[in-house]
Amino acid sequence: MKHRIKASVYLILVLVILVTSFGMNPLAVHAAEVEVEAESAILVDAETGQILYAKNADLKLPPASMTKMMTEYLVLEAIGNGEISWDTTTQISDYPYSISANTSMSGIGLTQGQDYTVRQLYEGMSIISDNATTIALAELIAGSEGEFVQMMNDKAEEMGLPEYQFVNSTGLSNADLGDNYPEGTDPNADNLMSARSAALLAYYLVNDYPEALEFSSTLMSELDEQPLENLNWMLPWDNVNFDQYAFAGIDGLKTGYTTEAGYTFTATAEVDGRRLISVVMKTDSQGARFEETKKIMEYGYNQFEKQELYPAGFQIEDESTIPVAKGKEDTVEIETSEAMIATVLNGEEESFMVQYHLDENKLNEDGELVAPIEKGEKIGEMELVYNGGTDYGYIFDGAQVQVVDLLATDAVEKANWFMLTLGAVGDFFSGIFSSVADTVKGWFA
Structure with a gap:
């Protein structure tokens, strides 16, 4: 009988250690x-x-x-x-x-x-x-x-x-x-x-x-x-x-x-x-x-608790700038227009991530935005992604995701014809130089 009691105590201790070690939330499991x-x-x-x-x-x-x-x-x-x-x-x-x-x-x-x-x-x-x-x-x-x-x-x-x-x-x-x-x-x-x-x-x-x-x-x-x-x-x-x-x-x-x-x-x-x-x-x-x-x-x-998961003006690290073609600036920063709020199950605060979806109609074939760009212009959307347990989605027909707008933080004017011409000439000679360099390398390969 004593051995059974000891075994039960050990089993409870093991469970407690496992819960603590792996950061599990018993309330979240019960929820x-x-x-x-x-x-x-x-x-x-x-x-x-x-x-x-x-x-x-x-x-x-x-x-x-x-x-x-x-x-x-x-x-x-x-x-x-x-x-x-x-x-x-x-x-x-x-x-x-x-x-x-x-x-x-x-x-x-x-x-x-x-x-x-x-x-x-x-x-x-x-x-x-x-x-x-x-x-x-x-x-x-x-x-x-x-x-x-x-x-x-x-x-x-x-x-x-x-x-x-x-x-x-x-x-x-x-x-x-x-x-x-x-x-x-x-x-x-x-x-x-x-x-x-x-x-x-x-x-x-x-x-x-x-x-x-x-x-x-x-x-x-x-x-x-x-x-x-x-x-x-x-x-x-x-x-x-x-x-x-x-x-x-x-x-x-x-x-x-x-x-x-x-x-x-x-x-x-x-x-x-x-x-x-x-x-x-x-x-x-x-x-x-x-x-x-x-x-x-x-x-x-x-x-469940209503939480602001991502504030207005949020930027994904290393994805906060977008390259710009034909502009006075080579890049523009983007940020969210408003906070992203969700009703979160207890213990699942870390089960969310976000990803960008840029408007392809605003991008050229090289994935660049084309100037001019207005400050506050919508560049795309940021989607909230849930990686937790059961995802029931949203009540609206066909809408199973939550998104907020991505906006340009500054305006980017279109470069004048002279600067665009210089850029084109530079690209031309850069292409020739690269071609010659590749040819020379081939001689000694």
């Missing part, structure tokens, strides 16, 4: 281990678009009411363009009225023949995920939900969402709408999005229209004297039943549930000036979507 119990999930830095975690992130699934993020975006865009205002009023047509009367479809009982403002309808959509108010807004903006769905798909293409299919404004299955399914869509179709697409949609929503967070973080409101209670249990409720889900900094964004989709949630939080966006899709229960979101958010904030 890579996060298990999210959802069919699909993703975690994204809301400033840079850097993906910090992904699980089946490209799998297309029914998003349920997370679909409404696109409806919210288009409503806010219409307000921003002056097409409507928060005080614009509309009335409820037969279609959304029938939905509002159906409690199984999140109906809150709207009244026909009554004016509702855009703000009232938006609150119903954002706070309690009401379907009828969502449809009413779609009809107001586009004339019909069918036309609005076309706008949704066009905007998704413009945003570069990689995997999506919008067939209605709410996130319900078209089959649930019966004869009211939007014109131009399949009566049995469902909305589809991947976690990556949902995160990218949320990225544009919170960055282009941060006022969306004022609504998504509202705990309570009312419509027609009916309470609107937010479905997000991670907000700062004074409710002991929600304490286990609470997460400081959460201020949105959209819950969802249908039988086909399961329980979904796109969340966003801001802590110490850092905003993250997470998506979990197809979790098992209403509480599970918040538990898994809390887990992934804690991972993002505890295991």
Whole structure:
């Protein structure tokens, strides 16, 4: 027994020595281990678009009411363009009225023949995920939900969402709408999005229209004297039943549930000036979507840190100058236009390097810049290269690298014709001398 104890102690000592000797960071090793119990999930830095975690992130699934993020975006865009205002009023047509009367479809009982403002309808959509108010807004903006769905798909293409299919404004299955399914869509179709697409949609929503967070973080409101209670249990409720889900900094964004989709949630939080966006899709229960979101958010904030890896004006040693042809100067210095910032996993600060990519259109066949060159002229880009563990890239379609501009630090004027002629003559005689020297060497070889 004593021998076993001694062996265990020796083994622990060996492990400690190995960790110390090789500079390993136990926290960094642990940081890579996060298990999210959802069919699909993703975690994204809301400033840079850097993906910090992904699980089946490209799998297309029914998003349920997370679909409404696109409806919210288009409503806010219409307000921003002056097409409507928060005080614009509309009335409820037969279609959304029938939905509002159906409690199984999140109906809150709207009244026909009554004016509702855009703000009232938006609150119903954002706070309690009401379907009828969502449809009413779609009809107001586009004339019909069918036309609005076309706008949704066009905007998704413009945003570069990689995997999506919008067939209605709410996130319900078209089959649930019966004869009211939007014109131009399949009566049995469902909305589809991947976690990556949902995160990218949320990225544009919170960055282009941060006022969306004022609504998504509202705990309570009312419509027609009916309470609107937010479905997000991670907000700062004074409710002991929600304490286990609470997460400081959460201020949105959209819950969802249908039988086909399961329980979904796109969340966003801001802590110490850092905003993250997470998506979990197809979790098992209403509480599970918040538990898994809390887990992934804690991972993002505890295991990653936003760092300036390379300052503005940075130069790679021995690559800070570029040769210049036909200029009054033979070289010009280059430097970065701005700092290069990344969200870094604990212990991986040394896992980054950079490399230059010069603009080939500005170089001659000898790899020289051709004068004249203006001070501050863009010469190329510097790319951040990650050599650590799993690289999830960035949320943007096709953009898997982070770059900043390389600028010329000074102007280089074009040499006058006399100096250019002297240079050409010098090159000519230099070429002749080299040729003669090679010939003479050949005689005595």
